[in-house]
Amino acid sequence: MVQRTLDWHDELEAWLKPFLQHLGHKARRRMCPLYITELIGPDERKSVQPMTDRLAAVGYDQLHPFVTAGVWDAAPLEAELLVQADRLIGGQRAVLVIDDTALPKKGSHSVGVASQYASALGKTANCQTLVSTTLASDEVPMMLGLRLFLPDSWTSDPARMTRARVPPKRRKFRSKPEIAIEEIDRVRAAGVRFGCVLADAGYGQSAAFRHALSERGLHWAVGIPRHQKVYPANVGLTFPVAGRGRPRQRHIPDKPSVAAETMLADLRWRTITWRSGTKGRLSARFAAIRVRVADGPPQRIGHMGSQHMPGEQAWLIGERRAGGEHKYYLSNLPGDTPIKTLVSAVKARWVCEQAHQQLKEELGLDHFEGRSWQGLHRHALMTMIAYVFLQHRRLATARRGKKNRRTTSRAKLASCASRHHRSHDPPDAPAMSPL
Numbered sequence: 001m002v003q004r005t006l007d008w009h010d011e012l013e014a015w016l017k018p019f020l021q022h023l024g025h026k027a028r029r030r031m032c033p034l035y036i037t038e039l040i041g042p043d044e045r046k047s048v049q050p051m052t053d054r055l056a057a058v059g060y061d062q063l064h065p066f067v068t069a070g071v072w073d074a075a076p077l078e079a080e081l082l083v084q085a086d087r088l089i090g091g092q093r094a095v096l097v098i099d100d101t102a103l104p105k106k107g108s109h110s111v112g113v114a115s116q117y118a119s120a121l122g123k124t125a126n127c128q129t130l131v132s133t134t135l136a137s138d139e140v141p142m143m144l145g146l147r148l149f150l151p152d153s154w155t156s157d158p159a160r161m162t163r164a165r166v167p168p169k170r171r172k173f174r175s176k177p178e179i180a181i182e183e184i185d186r187v188r189a190a191g192v193r194f195g196c197v198l199a200d201a202g203y204g205q206s207a208a209f210r211h212a213l214s215e216r217g218l219h220w221a222v223g224i225p226r227h228q229k230v231y232p233a234n235v236g237l238t239f240p241v242a243g244r245g246r247p248r249q250r251h252i253p254d255k256p257s258v259a260a261e262t263m264l265a266d267l268r269w270r271t272i273t274w275r276s277g278t279k280g281r282l283s284a285r286f287a288a289i290r291v292r293v294a295d296g297p298p299q300r301i302g303h304m305g306s307q308h309m310p311g312e313q314a315w316l317i318g319e320r321r322a323g324g325e326h327k328y329y330l331s332n333l334p335g336d337t338p339i340k341t342l343v344s345a346v347k348a349r350w351v352c353e354q355a356h357q358q359l360k361e362e363l364g365l366d367h368f369e370g371r372s373w374q375g376l377h378r379h380a381l382m383t384m385i386a387y388v389f390l391q392h393r394r395l396a397t398a399r400r401g402k403k404n405r406r407t408t409s410r411a412k413l414a415s416c417a418s419r420h421h422r423s424h425d426p427p428d429a430p431a432m433s434p435l
Contacts, residue, residue: 008040008393009037011393012033012036012037012040012389013033015389015392016032016033016036016385016389018080018083018084019032019077019080019081019385020032020033022073022076022077022080023072023077024072025072027062027066028066028070028072031058031062031063031066031070032066032382034051034055034058034063035051035063035066035067035382036382036385036386036389038051038054038055039363039364039382039383039386040363040386040389040390041054045364045367046363046364046367047364047367047368047369048060048063048064048067048369048370049369051063052064067370067375067378067379067382068370068372068374068375068378069374069375074377074378074381077381077385078145078381079190081144081381081384081385081388082144082186082187082190082191082192083190084388084392085135085142085144085192085388086135086190086191086192086193088140088142088388088391088392088395089135089136089137089138089140089142089395090135090137090192090193090194091137091193091194091195092193092194092195093137093138093195094135094136094137094193094194094195095135095136095137095194095195095196095197095198095345095348095349096133096134096135096184096187096192096194096196096197096198097132097133097134097135097136097141097197097198097199097348097349097351097352098131098132098133098180098183098184098197098198098199098203099119099131099132099134099199099200099349099352099353099356100119100129100130100131100132100149100176100202101119101129101130101132101146101356101360102116102118102119102121102125102127102128102129102130103127103128103129103130103365103366104118104121104125104126104127104366105126105127105128106126107126108126109163109164109371110128110164110370110371110376111128111148111150111154111164111165111166111371111372111373111376112128112129112148112149112150112151112154112164112373112376113126113127113128114126114127114151114153114154116129116151119202128148128376129148129149129176130146130147130148130149130380131145131146131147131148131149131176131179131180131183132145132146132352132355132356133145133146133180133183133184133187134351134352134355135187135192135194136348136351136352136355139275139351140351140391140394140395141351141352141354141355141391142355142387142388142391143355143359143383143384143387143388144183144187144192144384145183145186145187145384146365146377146380146381146384147179147182147183147377148373148376148377149174149176149179150166150170150171150173150174152173154166155171155172155173156173158171163371164371164372164373165372165373165374166373167373170373175206176202176203177203177206177208177209177212180199180203180209181209181212181213184197184213184216184218185216188216195219196218196219196220196221196333196345197213197218197219197220197221197222198220198221198222198345198346198348198349199220199222199223199349200222200223200349201222201223201224201225201328202223203222203223204222204223204224204329204330205223205224205225205228207293207295207311209222210222210293210295210330210332211295211311213332214312214332219331219332219333220331220332221317221329221330221331221333221342221345221346222329222330222331223327223328223329223346224260224328224329224330225260225328226259226260226261226326226328227259227260227261228259228260228293228294228328228330229257229258229259229260229293229294229308230257230258230259230260230263230291230292230293230294230316231253231255231256231257231258231291231292231293231294231310232255232263232291232292233289233290233291233292233313235253235254235255235292235310236253236254236255237251237252237253237254237310238251238252238253238254239251239252250299252299252301253301253307253309253310257294257307257308257310260316260318260328261318261326261328263289263291263316264287264289264316264318264328267287267288267289267318268287269285269286269287269318269320270285270286270287270339271283271284271285271286272284272285272286272339272340272343274340274343274344274347275344275347282347284319284320284321284322285319285320286317286318286319286320286339286342286343287317287318288315288316288317288318288339288342289315289316290313290314290315290316290335291313291314291315291316292310292311292312292313292314293310293311293312293313293314293330294307294308294309294310294311295308295311296308296309296310296311297309312332313332313335314330314331314332315329315330315331315332315333315335315337315342316328316329316330317329317330317331317339317342317343317346319343319346329346331345331346333345355387358387359383359384359387363383363386363387364383365379365380365383368380
């Protein structure tokens with residue numbers, strides 16, 4: 001992630017001051033930097049016991065309560081995290097990426113653990129699932145939120161939730177898209193700036209999720225399954241006269257809906273490159289068309305049975321990868337958006353996967369060994385604060401590099417100008433001053 005210099009400890013202490021002022025008691029203000037320092041450090045294991053083994057001045061009975069049982073409110077620190085992330089990369093060029101990440105676990109006592117699909121593993125496994133919210137700009141991600149998803153096996157067992165100290169207001173089942181919308185509202189309320197919301201098909205297939213984004217006036221680009229039904233953009237609503245029986249009460253579409261893959265099948269596909277990766281330019285074949293999404297109210301239409309009516313107009317985008325894999329997306333970006341811009345939007349989501357990997361491999365997100373709701377979320381918050389600090393240093397280093405390159409460039413220009421003037425001056429004339 002970031003090359004660390006010898007003075008990063010001092011820089012961290014200064015950077016954390018806005019966070020520490022929300023912790024009140026001096027013991028908590030002392031524990032927080034120590035915890036984050038251990039997360040950033042080079043040691044492999046980043047659960048509380050190994051941390052305290054390395055910290056001679058702090059014992060387990062001091063650091064463990066700070067994360068699991070200390071009486072302090074995480075909300076002000078979460079709010080400060082949003083402020084710092086927005087200050088660094090917020091703006092209309094930024095995107096807000098919704099995804100989830102799995103923390104593999106053994107046993108059945110850790111809060112939220114269950115046999116469920118783990119996207120990181122590509123299979124069903126015993127794990128905890130965190131819904132993640134990531135702000136990203138120019139391939140620089142900032143993790144803003146990690147919220148635990150509780151499967152039905154947990155929300156239907158009050159005693160189990162009590163043992164894991166799940167807050168009462170979190171004990172009702174909420175789907176991942178519902179958690180995501182709540183997080184988007186929290187981010188927007190804090191004034192975080194972004195231009196588009198991105199999500200994979202796990203969220204994009206939810207009509208309620210897409211509708212909630214549109215109702216909030218947000219632009220979005222989401223993955224969908226290939227069988228998602230859509231109508232042509234010019235679909236009309238007719239009011240056919242009933243041949244017999246009671247007169248028809250509602251309009252019906254004058255064209256049938258079809259699967260997304262069928263709508264795109266006969267279009268012209270073109271190769272588009274969206275960025276350069278470590279192995280070269282990343283490209284695939286894409287096609288896009290304006291459609292009406294079949295996610296309106298359901299209605300019975302003659303022999304076709306129950307059908308969803310046409311919803312809002314959107315872009316339907318298809319991707320054909322070199323390995324034979326096909327992907328499909330919907331976006332409510334404006335109708336005059338160029339296809340290259342659409343492709344850049346749907347492919348910008350990869351940065352959240354990079355952030356998940358770095359949070360786990362470098363900062364120990366999946367190392368927490370406690371079982372409680374509060375402990376897991378506080379540990380996750382500490383890893384996110386550490387991550388944004390490292391991104392702050394990365395951006396600062398990049399800015400210094402640009403400044404040094406500009407200074408070097410001006411010096412070279414001045415030197416060249418000086419040599420040029422000297423070569424054209426009379427032998428006894430004084431040399432001109434550098435530019």
